Amino acid sequence: MTPAAIVGLVTLASSLKQSSITYYGQKTHEKKIQTLADKARGLDFTERQFVDVINGIIGLDAWKPAQRLAEALIASSRRTRSFPF
Numbered sequence: 001m002t003p004a005a006i007v008g009l010v011t012l013a014s015s016l017k018q019s020s021i022t023y024y025g026q027k028t029h030e031k032k033i034q035t036l037a038d039k040a041r042g043l044d045f046t047e048r049q050f051v052d053v054i055n056g057i058i059g060l061d062a063w064k065p066a067q068r069l070a071e072a073l074i075a076s077s078r079r080t081r082s083f084p085f
Helices: 003-018 026-042 047-059 063-080
Strands: none
Touching: 003 026, 003 047, 026 047, 026 063, 047 063
16 A cells, blocks of 8 residues: 555545545444554655645544654654654
């Protein structure tokens, strides 16, 4: 799975939830997307992609995975020093 695909999935799921669009199996899909995004922390995300995924995960009300992704972003920004936090 690529970082761009994860950004797309998270953004789509978050948009559906924020728009109050519901469908059968939505909660299961959201949980799987949260798990996938959480496991993808080690991928080579750009800083913009990290921020997009974090914002999408927050839109899904998944605070723990969002916190872990933010910690991964902080750790990667310390290596690159290009992202001010």
